[in-house]
Amino acid sequence: CGFKTALVLRKLTLQNRVKIVDEVQLGFKLRLYPLDNLGDRFLLFMPKFYESNEFRLMAEFLKPDSVFIDIGGNMGIYSFMAAKHIDQTGRILSFEPNPVMVERFKFNRMINGLDRQIELAEIGVADKESSFSLSLPNKNLGGASIIVEHGEDHVMIQCRPLLDVLREKNITHIDLLKIDIEKADA
Numbered sequence: 001c002g003f004k005t006a007l008v009l010r011k012l013t014l015q016n017r018v019k020i021v022d023e024v025q026l027g028f029k030l031r032l033y034p035l036d037n038l039g040d041r042f043l044l045f046m047p048k049f050y051e052s053n054e055f056r057l058m059a060e061f062l063k064p065d066s067v068f069i070d071i072g073g074n075m076g077i078y079s080f081m082a083a084k085h086i087d088q089t090g091r092i093l094s095f096e097p098n099p100v101m102v103e104r105f106k107f108n109r110m111i112n113g114l115d116r117q118i119e120l121a122e123i124g125v126a127d128k129e130s131s132f133s134l135s136l137p138n139k140n141l142g143g144a145s146i147i148v149e150h151g152e153d154h155v156m157i158q159c160r161p162l163l164d165v166l167r168e169k170n171i172t173h174i175d176l177l178k179i180d181i182e183k184a185d186a
Helices: 003-014 038-045 052-061 079-082 101-111 161-168
Strands: 019-024 028-032 066-071 093-094 118-121 130-136 153-160 177-179
Touching: 019 038, 028 038, 028 079, 052 079, 052 177, 066 079, 066 130, 066 161, 079 093, 079 101, 079 118, 093 161, 101 118, 153 161
Parallel strands: 066 093, 066 177, 093 118
Antiparallel strands: 019 028, 130 153
């Protein structure tokens, strides 16, 4: 969106008047929730700066037959950006355990016609099969964490070892791996 539109949207959003925004950003139709997801706020108000270095690297490294794994898929933007470079000869597998973000990811994937190109695993990744309590911060659902206690809502999530999932899906190599799992990646 243009600078003036962004300023108006930002003001309305900060006044809690705009809860959902349907917008085209970075070449994708997106349903954004600026009140409760920080990444959506950045995409809405500063799309040219949102993860620009990372997206440039993806464009450099990904080829049509690449395998891209997205751990911490959020609303899907990294997987969508990978889909710009990977065709049906490659694979895109995203992991997102937060049920709210899963539904947002699925919606955005569907409205962009990427259902066949991007596979979504609705689980987390861990060193062994396990369950964790995922803390859901009200003002940044994309920042849900099993490490940081936000003191707000919680949901139990299932986690599996990455290698087990890759074997089941006959994925034998990874060309590019993105991990953003809110302090559990340390």
